[in-house]
Amino acid sequence: MDKNKQVILALVGVVVLYIILKALIMTGVLGPYWQIILNYALIYVIGGLGLSIIYGFTGQFSLGHAAFVGIGAYSAGLFAITFSHYGAWGSLGSLVVGIVCAGVVGYLIGVPILRLKSDYLGIATLGFNFIVYDGLQNSDKLFPAMGGAQGMTGVPQFQTFEWYFVAAVLVVILARNFVFSTHGRACTAIRENETAANVVGVSPARTKIMAFTIGCALAGLAGALYCHNYPYLNPDSFSFLESINYLIVVVLGGLGSLAGTVITAVGWAFLLELLRLVLGPFYAFRGVIYALILIVVIIVRSQGIFGGMEAPFLVPQIGRRKPRAIVGS
Amino acid sequence: MAIFIQQIVNGLQLGLVYALIALGYTMVYGIIKLINFAHGDVFMVGAFVGFFGYTVTKLPWPVALVIAMVTCAAIGVLNERLVYRPLRYAAKISALISAIGASFFLEYFCSLNFIFGPNYISVTLPLKVITWIIDGVRITNVQVIILVTVVVFLTLLQLLIFRTKLGAAMRTVSFDHDAARLMGVDVDKTISFTFAVGSGLAGIGGVLFGFAYPEIWTFLGVMTGLKAFIAAVLGGIGLIPGAVLGALIMGQVEIMTAAYVSSQARDAVAFAILIIVLLIRPSGILGRNEPEKI
Numbered sequence: 211m212d213k214n215k216q217v218i219l220a221l222v223g224v225v226v227l228y229i230i231l232k233a234l235i236m237t238g239v240l241g242p243y244w245q246i247i248l249n250y251a252l253i254y255v256i257g258g259l260g261l262s263i264i265y266g267f268t269g270q271f272s273l274g275h276a277a278f279v280g281i282g283a284y285s286a287g288l289f290a291i292t293f294s295h296y297g298a299w300g301s302l303g304s305l306v307v308g309i310v311c312a313g314v315v316g317y318l319i320g321v322p323i324l325r326l327k328s329d330y331l332g333i334a335t336l337g338f339n340f341i342v343y344d345g346l347q348n349s350d351k352l353f354p355a356m357g358g359a360q361g362m363t364g365v366p367q368f369q370t371f372e373w374y375f376v377a378a379v380l381v382v383i384l385a386r387n388f389v390f391s392t393h394g395r396a397c398t399a400i401r402e403n404e405t406a407a408n409v410v411g412v413s414p415a416r417t418k419i420m421a422f423t424i425g426c427a428l429a430g431l432a433g434a435l436y437c438h439n440y441p442y443l444n445p446d447s448f449s450f451l452e453s454i455n456y457l458i459v460v461v462l463g464g465l466g467s468l469a470g471t472v473i474t475a476v477g478w479a480f481l482l483e484l485l486r487l488v489l490g491p492f493y494a495f496r497g498v499i500y501a502l503i504l505i506v507v508i509i510v511r512s513q514g515i516f517g518g519m520e521a522p523f524l525v526p527q528i529g530r531r532k533p534r535a536i537v538g539s
Numbered sequence: 540m541a542i543f544i545q546q547i548v549n550g551l552q553l554g555l556v557y558a559l560i561a562l563g564y565t566m567v568y569g570i571i572k573l574i575n576f577a578h579g580d581v582f583m584v585g586a587f588v589g590f591f592g593y594t595v596t597k598l599p600w601p602v603a604l605v606i607a608m609v610t611c612a613a614i615g616v617l618n619e620r621l622v623y624r625p626l627r628y629a630a631k632i633s634a635l636i637s638a639i640g641a642s643f644f645l646e647y648f649c650s651l652n653f654i655f656g657p658n659y660i661s662v663t664l665p666l667k668v669i670t671w672i673i674d675g676v677r678i679t680n681v682q683v684i685i686l687v688t689v690v691v692f693l694t695l696l697q698l699l700i701f702r703t704k705l706g707a708a709m710r711t712v713s714f715d716h717d718a719a720r721l722m723g724v725d726v727d728k729t730i731s732f733t734f735a736v737g738s739g740l741a742g743i744g745g746v747l748f749g750f751a752y753p754e755i756w757t758f759l760g761v762m763t764g765l766k767a768f769i770a771a772v773l774g775g776i777g778l779i780p781g782a783v784l785g786a787l788i789m790g791q792v793e794i795m796t797a798a799y800v801s802s803q804a805r806d807a808v809a810f811a812i813l814i815i816v817l818l819i820r821p822s823g824i825l826g827r828n829e830p831e832k833i
Contacts, residue, residue, distance in 0.1 A: 271632075322818055328631075329574060333772050334817050336765075337810030344807035450765070454639055461636050494657075497647025504640035505622055512629035 220523040224379055235371065244483075245371055249439045251479035252374040253432045258459040258475040259385045259468065260428030265457070266465040267389055268421035269401030271328055274335030275456040277342035278426040280448025281315050282308035282433025284346060284356055287365040287443055291355055294366050301366060305377075305434045312430020313423050320422040324415070339450045346445035362443040374435055381428060385468055386524045388424065397421045398466075462507060464514030469521035474514075541675030546798045547791065552682050552751055554790020555689045559744030560767035561774075561782040562696065563615075563737030569777035570713045570733045572631065576638040577618055579764015580645035581738045585611045585745025586755045587655045593665035600665040600746075604688075608742040614645075615738025616731050624727070642760075649757040662753035681750045688747060692740060693783065699736070700779070709733055713777070762806075766793070769813050775826030784824060 231248070234240045240248060261275045286308030293300035323334045350358030357363065368374075388394045396417045399407035404414050437443055459478050463470030481503070485496045507515065560582050567575040585607040592603025622641045626634040650657040669680040700706035708729045711719040716726050748763070749755055766789060774785025789809060796808040816824065 323814065326817055326821055329572075329776075330772070330817055330821055332574075333769065334814050337769070337814050340810045341807045344804060348803055451761075458636060458639070461632055465630075465632070494651055495647075497643060497650070501640050501642075501644035501647060505637050505644065508633050508636045508640065509622075509625045512626055512633040 216523055216526075223523065228375060231371070231375070246439060247479060247483050249368075249371055249374045249435070251476040252371075252378040253435050253439065254456075254459060254475035254479045255378045255472050256381045256435065257429050257432030257456055258463070258471045259381055260425040260432065261456045261460045262425075262463075262466075262468065262471040263385060263388065263397070263421055263428070264425035266460050266463075266467070266471065267394065267401060268397040268418060270324060270418055270422060271332040272335045272422075272425075273332040273450070273453050273457065274337075274339035274342075275425075275429055276448045276450070276452035277335075277339040278312040278316055278429035279433040279436065279452070279456075280342055280346055280445065282312040282430030283437040283443055283448065284349065284362065284433075285311035285430075286434030287362055287437035288353055288355055290365050290437070301368065301373075301438060304438075305431060308430045308434025308437075309427045310430070312433065313427030316426025316429075317419065317423040320419045320426070324418045324422060336450060336453070339448075339453055343445055343449050346448065349445075357443075359445065361445075362437075363441060365437045365441070365443065367441055368435075368438040373438070377431065377435060381431065382468065382472060382524075385428075386526075389468065390526045393417070393420060401466075458504065462504075462514055464517030464519065467514065467516045467518070467520055468524050470514060470516030470519065473516065542798075544674075544676045546794050548676060548678060548682065550791035550794035551787070552685055552790070553794060554770075554787040555685050556744050556748050556751060557763075557767045557770050557789055558689060558783045558786035559692070559740050559747065560764060561771040561786045562693075562779060563741045564768045565771040565774075565776050565779060565782040566709075566733050566737045568771070570709060570730055571623070571627065571634075573623065573634050573638060574768065575623075575737075576635070576764075577622075577641035577645055578615075578737070578741055579760030579767070580642050580649075581611050581614050581618070581760070582741040582745045582748070582764055582767075583755070583757060583760035584614060584645065584649065585742030586749045586759060587649070587660075587745070587757075588742070589746030590660070590662050590749050590755060594663060603665070604743060604746045607746045608739040611742030611745070612735040612739040615734040615741075618738075619731055619734040646758055646760070655757050657757060659754055659756045662749045662755060664750060664753060685747050685751060688743065692743060696736070696740070696779065705729070705732060766806075766809065769809065772823055773813055773816055775823030778823075778825050781823055781825040788824075 231240070235245060257275065257279050260278075261272060264270050264272050264275075286304040289307040290300055290304035293303060296303070319338055323331060323338070326334050346356070347359045349356035350360070355362065355364070389397075396407065396412045397420075399410070399412050400414055400417050400421075407417075408414055433448075436447075440447075455478070459475045460471055462478070463472075463474035482496075482500065485499060486493065489496055489499070511517065560578065563578050563581070564575060567573060567578070588610045589600075589603045589607035592598045592606050593600045596603075598606070618641050622637050623634055626637055649655045664681070666680070666684075671678050698706075700709060708719070708724045709732070711722060711724050712726050712729045712733075719729070720726050744767075748759075767786065770785035770789035771782045772785070773788060774781030774783070776782075792809050792812055793805045796802075796805045800808060820826065
């Protein structure tokens with residue numbers, strides 16, 4: 211019965227959260243500007259969970275996550291522009307296109323480079339980020355609609371935040387189910403000790419490629435949603451610095467904590483905007499304060515803010531071993 | 540043919556500047572296995588301090604070079620003391636994040652109006668540029684100065700590492716912290732010293748960069764630093780000859796791509812080569828691939 215109770219509680223929680231957010235939007239507390247930030251935060255949640263699966267749960271260091279977000283954003287944007295006359299179906303299709311493109315590229319690039327380990331893997335993915343960035347800068351030579359360095363415009367925009375909310379909730383459920391599945395356990399085993407995992411029959415290559423592909427596909431979804439949130443797409447939004455942002459979200463949230471990633475992603479997206487609001491005339495200090503917050507937080511809690519913690523409803527009841535009397539329930 | 544040789548000379552100039560930065564990355568990585576993301580920004584500070592030294596305070600440029608070197612060494616040591624040391628025995632990724640934080644801090648702090656300002660500054664060279672033309676290949680005195688400075692400091696570095704007690708300490712610590720401590724080496728002091736040397740070299744690199752490419756700004760260190768780091772990895776990170784070799788290759792690749800392929804693709808080609816080299820030799824060109832012990 212425990213399990214059903216958990217599902218019901220989680221569902222109630224999601225609905226309550228939705229009602230609160232919707233009420234804030236309806237009453238105008240969250241204006242159009244903050245709504246875009248909220249959408250952005252939810253996009254961060256999705257992309258962050260992708261990196262969390264790659265790095266937090268499988269231990270594969272990726273410094274190029276924004277490249278996959280960019281691939282998702284541009285492919286989805288191109289699709290949405292081409293099929294804009296189909297309305298919402300075109301947009302929905304563009305999300306699928308974003309996921310598939312980023313996932314396929316992730317798979318193709320993952321097969322060779324996942325042989326590398328730790329820092330070297332990070333550097334290779336970082337290099338891939340630069341290659342994609344240069345590619346996007348020159349994308350107008352292949353697809354004029356992509357605009358290259360001038361940026362891409364004309365992607366139909368989502369006016370409602372439901373798209374983002376539903377996508378984020380679905381991704382959280384997906385990530386949770388994946389992490390606690392057989393495959394997710396295999397990923398954690400790889401992270402803890404590759405050799406030991408191999409000895410007990412987990413194929414490191416297959417598991418790593420699977421986790422990487424899923425993480426990249428989620429990044430693609432984040433990108434696809436991103437291109438519907440901002441009327442102007444620029445390769446600079448998918449540079450190496452953006453990859454660093456995703457890494458910060460996952461590490462500050464605590465490696466191997468889904469709830470940590472979600473909360474930190476939302477917090478990080480809002481922090482940057484709050485600083486803009488609070489500092490006002492001292493806006494130039496934004497970067498300095500942001501850097502200091504980053505340094506202080508990581509020194510005070512080196513395992514991440516929510517390291518080693520998990521929201522109760524994200525842990526399946528079966529996995530928990532509470533000592534209790536065996537009584538028919 | 541003359542054009543080709545000219546490109547080699549240009550590539551050499553870029554490669555030598557990269558080498559000075561790459562050395563700092565490789566030394567720090569060798570000793571504490573940390574990608575010191577803030578190193579590129581220390582290099583940027585060097586470029587600015589040197590520039591203000593020989594323009595605002597009108598010092599002769601070699602003096603400005605030394606001042607830049609000392610300033611950078613001080614920043615490197617402070618950085619290590621305040622930001623990295625508290626995390627030395629935490630997970631590696633935590634130290635990496637704090638390094639990224641330090642990097643952002645230096646960039647944005649230096650961009651403030653009362654520090655260096657956020658704009659591009661064109662460097663007025665402190666010396667008259669003399670150009671020699673040999674068989675159609677142009678060589679400037681700036682290039683000669685860069686070559687001589689790099690060779691001198693590389694020799695000094697080799698002497699420091701292989702002929703002095705401090706150098707022996709550095710090599711010991713990079714091998715094993717605990718064993719070094721048992722042998723009576725002051726690990727903390729040695730690491731600080733490594734940061735000082737690496738950052739000092741980056742400071743020189745910054746000043747020379749200002750000579751060679753006379754336009755500087757506070758985010759200069761991001762791309763230049765990354766490429767120098769990539770060069771260190773290409774050669775085999777942790778190895779000093781590897782850093783120099785990687786930097787020279789990187790310089791040539793970038794200039795040759797810009798000259799013969801497309802100047803927009805220079806980063807992409809450089810990184811593609813890096814990925815290919817890493818796939819063939821996972822520890823870099825000179826690095827030894829040690830089998831994993833169980």
